[in-house]
Amino acid sequence: MVSSHIIAIIDSMSAFRISRKRKATADRISNLPENVTQQILECLPLQEAARTSVLSSHWKHKWAATQQLVLDKQLFSSILKNKMETTDISLAYSKTVNDIILSHVGPIWKFVLYLPSWFPKESEFSQWIQYVCANGVKEFTVEDACRPEKYLPNSLFSCKDLTHLTLINCKFLPLPPKFQGFPCLISLRWETPSFTSDNCKQISVLETLISKCPQLRSLCLSFSMREKENLRICAPKLQELFMEGSLSHIFLEGTTVIKKLALDLFCTKFQHSKHMSDFFSTLPKVEELILKCLIWGAMKWSEFRSPRKFQKGLDRLQSLKLVAIPLHCHFSISLLLCLFMSSPPLERLYIEASQHEKVSDEQPIQIDNTCILPCLRNIQLVGISGLHCQVQLIKFLLACSPALEEMSIELNVGMGGAQEKFHFVTELLRYRRASPTAEVIIKTKTLSSVSYIFHPIWLE
Template identity: 25%
Template sequence: MTIHDSNSDIMSEVPGNILEEILIRLPIQDAVRTSLLSRKWRYAWVKLPQLDFELCIWKGEIYKLPSSLYSCLQLKHLNLRSCMFKPPPGFGGFTRLLSLCLCEVVIADDVLSSLISSCPLLEKLILEISTSLDSLEVVGPNIKSVDCYGHFRSICFTNTSRLEDVGLYSEGIRNDVLLSEGEISSSAVLLDSVPAIESLGLDYSYVKGIAASAVPTRLPTTLNNLKCILLIDFCFGERDEVSVLICLIRSSPNLKEIHIRVFPSDPAAICIGQDFLEMYGWSDVSLNQLRKVDIESVYGTKPEQDFIKFLLAKSPMLETMLIRLNVANVDDKLRVVRELTRFRRASPQAEMEFEC
């Protein structure tokens, strides 16, 4: 039996490496409370390599960030919601920051661009901003992922050679009446400046933005790494939008997945008698790496069916095609399914699945 001196501090005898392992596994509040256990534990928590604060300030309105935040230069992950970001003069950014998420944050265009460029280690950027901003410049040699939910009239990428995943979504309900030239992003994404991109997501607003200028047959820079395309509220009845899709497919020889959520076409705008391949010049396109297709909210229009027919005929490695129908009448559903399943398939293993 071991007899301890009554003055012995058992908590102080815990080895330093074990003490650190204990603190790492505790919520920040509990880790701070351990400073009361003994003299050795008093300041142990401040030496932790990572501190995770659950800091909620909610008054139902936008709040101003405390000035002390801008002096936390060792921050690695920053997630802000419903606040005003207005740094003091001379603020040099968070030089250790790896991820930045701003949700409903009030911030000026130039401040946002400056903040991003002053975080040289930044790898992940998420923006969810409901107010319209004029421009956004994303500068970052280490940025790998950018997801923007909001309306930016102009977006450009600079020094982003490692950027792999890009998602640009206006988060608005599509209304072609409201898609005036002033509301369309005039230079939504300069794809030739992101050669390493592997996944690209766009909604109708940014597709229209790319189409605002003359859409080339293919991009100046081949997107050899692009594996996945996601288009939200895409309208097959709009020639400019389909032209953008053609351009992206032509410029992406290693494309493996296509995901599209369809927006209904205006029947008056559909050229029923014109051949889809002839209209858009698809005859020279090959999809030799395409494996998966997911098209949601299919109405069964001729342009939609022609596009599906094209994919089946041009994709020798296709494995699955999921068609999610948006057809109310049962007879119409059966008719659309029968028509689609008759199309020739270049891939012997291609399976078509339908959800109604």
């Protein structure tokens, strides 16, 4: 929206310049402060920013001094227009990027580069990175759609001012011998979906890289490793950790100030309660925890039995989100209760039941109703189908949450007819509640969406 408004302003100013009738009118846009001019240009896609060169001689080279070079998929899509042959597209893409980079003057603080799948020119890629790195880049993003993935040129590791580094489908060469780290890097994101024979080398380089970023605050990793691979993360100031993929185990060494943790991780050693307990006990300051489906998959075929409480509790955990959890399985309920018992300050709970497999109620799961969740205020349950274990969980949460303000229950689309839903609702009305002010909202998605709200007075 902002971009369209700015383009409209530029077009109108361009028309104004051409019109002789209004030649005497003051050219206000050319007298804007330099920082305002740059902010306008940075709100525009690069090609639109280049159009400002027609406004006046004052604007002719302004776009070339923009501190953001965003050569993303949107730019690539515009190059594809009216070109059918891969050779023509490749030449046009290379020429466009070369022209932009060669025309640029001044520092570059943000650089985004998308490499299409057919882009074979390793030399040009290295030259572009070298130029950008020589101009003080701080935010650096490369998305490589090529196969096999390209190795990052060594020139990248000379960028001492980097604060944000995003690498999608890129691979690491061994770090240069003189590499001292990224002293200013606060955010690192690395995604590689491929499964290769040099995973061990990539893990080693990644571990070393992380350990050489003393200011690192946010780390996002997405990969597919062999089950025998371990990952050690040493980042004393790390506050946000997001991981998805598969590996054997993850070790946090001196990384004790994490506040937000999201795991969609098939970690084979999590099949043993001791390893999981040891891992969560290293997170004394985590405030928000997200566990997704691969965590449960790692425990599915094991005899996992969670301890009643972790060795060191999650004494600051306020928000817990569990996605695709198999509520019919003993191991998941066991871990769930352990998380409750280990997190006395928990305020917000989100649970999404697994929908990917047929479940049964052959072995009802008994839930201990003796514990108290003193701070729990908001609960969201998604994909509830009325199974006995799910009903027991709802009953437990209502009975053990004296501060509860709202519980939202979204029923599974395949739960059954209106009679089954009505039976579920009437059963729910009978459950004892620890909170006299709790509001229960039941949502059901059908062809015509319906929701029911049960105010506290109706539940007494």
